[in-house]
Amino acid sequence: MIVLSVVRRTAIFVVSAAVASVAVFLFMAVLPGDPAQVALGVNATPELLAKTRTEFGIDRPLTTQYFDWIGGVLTGDFGRSYVTRDLIGPQLVDRLGVTLWLVGAAMIVALLIAVPLGSIAAVRHRKASGALISGVSQLGVAVPAFLAGILLVQVFAVQLRLLPSGGWTPPNQDFVEFIRGLILPALSLGLVQGAVLTRYVRSAVLDTLREDYLRTARAKGLKPGRALRRHGLRNAAVPVVTVLGLQLTTLLIGAVVVERVFVLPGMGSMLLDSVAARDLLTVQGIVLVLVIAALLVNFLVDLLYTVIDPRLRRSR
Numbered sequence: 102m103i104v105l106s107v108v109r110r111t112a113i114f115v116v117s118a119a120v121a122s123v124a125v126f127l128f129m130a131v132l133p134g135d136p137a138q139v140a141l142g143v144n145a146t147p148e149l150l151a152k153t154r155t156e157f158g159i160d161r162p163l164t165t166q167y168f169d170w171i172g173g174v175l176t177g178d179f180g181r182s183y184v185t186r187d188l189i190g191p192q193l194v195d196r197l198g199v200t201l202w203l204v205g206a207a208m209i210v211a212l213l214i215a216v217p218l219g220s221i222a223a224v225r226h227r228k229a230s231g232a233l234i235s236g237v238s239q240l241g242v243a244v245p246a247f248l249a250g251i252l253l254v255q256v257f258a259v260q261l262r263l264l265p266s267g268g269w270t271p272p273n274q275d276f277v278e279f280i281r282g283l284i285l286p287a288l289s290l291g292l293v294q295g296a297v298l299t300r301y302v303r304s305a306v307l308d309t310l311r312e313d314y315l316r317t318a319r320a321k322g323l324k325p326g327r328a329l330r331r332h333g334l335r336n337a338a339v340p341v342v343t344v345l346g347l348q349l350t351t352l353l354i355g356a357v358v359v360e361r362v363f364v365l366p367g368m369g370s371m372l373l374d375s376v377a378a379r380d381l382l383t384v385q386g387i388v389l390v391l392v393i394a395a396l397l398v399n400f401l402v403d404l405l406y407t408v409i410d411p412r413l414r415r416s417r
């Protein structure tokens with residue numbers, strides 16, 4: 102039954118990705134503007150414009166353009182930039198690596214904050230410490246990631262001079278500098294998302310604490326914290342995993358602004374630069390990668406449900 106569930110969810114993911122690719126392509130196709138005109142400038146002759154449109158392949162029917170583009174994408178060929186004429190695929194791979202490092206580190210920060218603080222806030226919800234954690238998390242939800250980044254730079258880079266204010270060092274060149282450069286961007290993303298996730302963890306753990314099986318465990322002599330660790334956290338994790346999937350998608354989008362603040366050469370910076378240059382084919386490739394990444398996160402979250410909750414496996 103688990104195999105059938107995986108096959109079914111894989112089929113849903115593939116169909117969703119195909120529909121998303123069509124939507125992204127059509128959205129870019131209906132945008133106003135001529136890529137050939139953007140590449141050549143306003144003084145280009147009609148003959149040169151026609152030649153450039155043929156070179157770009159944008160003078161063909163939309164269906165032909167789509168199948169040529171998606172066929173190349175499936176083999177790793179995203180085409181060439183309309184502006185620089187460089188291959189888009191290798192740039193996407195390099196930039197995606199930077200973004201994944203940032204998002205992964207930010208998610209670790211968010212989990213390290215949310216799981217313990219959310220659990221404590223639930224266990225001590227009638228005490229001052231629980232109320233304080235809830236209040237601070239509510240305040241953190243209201244702070245945008247870019248503002249958190251600016252404040253962190255002001256404190257740790259400008260005043261204390263402990264960490265760099267921006268820039269990127271690949272981990273294979275200097276791992277220490279790589280870590281130092283990743284700390285502030287990861288904190289700016291992770292602190293905000295950690296505040297959001299803390300509230301969901303608190304709510305999920307609080308609901309679990311009210312279940313009959315936990316009351317029974319406490320009646321047998323287990324302290325609330327130990328009963329929660331042994332019997333409750335796994336059940337509380339089911340709704341939290343759903344939110345975690347949404348948070349990962351939010352982190353991918355939030356990375357666009359944070360990468361700009363900290364001058365990181367990731368997908369976000371590449372997207373903003375391509376939009377500014379009206380390099381529509383590059384924008385099309387970046388948006389497709391981000392959409393597929395969001396769909397993949399949802400797919401993995403669905404699979405994770407069956408691992409966390411045995412009842413789902415039995416029902417299927």
